[in-house]
Amino acid sequence: MASKFTSAIVRLFHDPAERRRLQGPIIEVAIAIIVRDGEILVTRRKEGVHLPGLWEFPGGKRDSGETIRACLLREVKEELGATVEIERLFWERSHDYADRTVILHAYFCRLLSGDLMPLASQELKWIRPDSLLSLPFPEANRPLLEKLAKELSRDSLEKKG
């Protein structure tokens, strides 16, 4: 049986009333939650793009014909010059911005290799989970940040790191 999330997404794409309500394209986005030594990696969006200057998790748009997991591995490589292993799906949600709808798929990932470089962002940094809510993130990320802050107690992070 389809999950509640899958049914909502099918409705987004196929229900004519939903399509009329939405402004602009529906974009699927894979994002990586990378944890190391109790801290989470965040990157800062460039100026001149959608949501300029905000902090976010590395990731990006799924190309046509690509799976969401393949998209995640490709985006991490392109944006950070690093290789990760996907551990598990953590959170999925669609969000309507004024000019587009994004469907975010967030996965916990483990860093396998590579020196991290901000190849597609202004900067990157590692932050403790209790600082997540104090950074300016896109509106769509708020429920994800709340879930993460709850889930990632100091102890559980250290086990993952």
Ligand SMILES: Nc1nc2c([nH]c(=O)n2[C@H]2C[C@H](O)[C@@H](COP(=O)(O)OP(=O)(O)OP(=O)(O)O)O2)c(=O)[nH]1
């Ligand atoms: N990567 C990322 N994107 C996010 C997050 N939260 C959020 O609302 N978004 C939105 C911003 C963008 O509208 C969309 C991702 O698109 P993007 O512009 O980063 O994708 P991309 O790297 O493929 O960029 P490009 O090919 O257009 O240069 O998802 C997040 O935490 N990480």
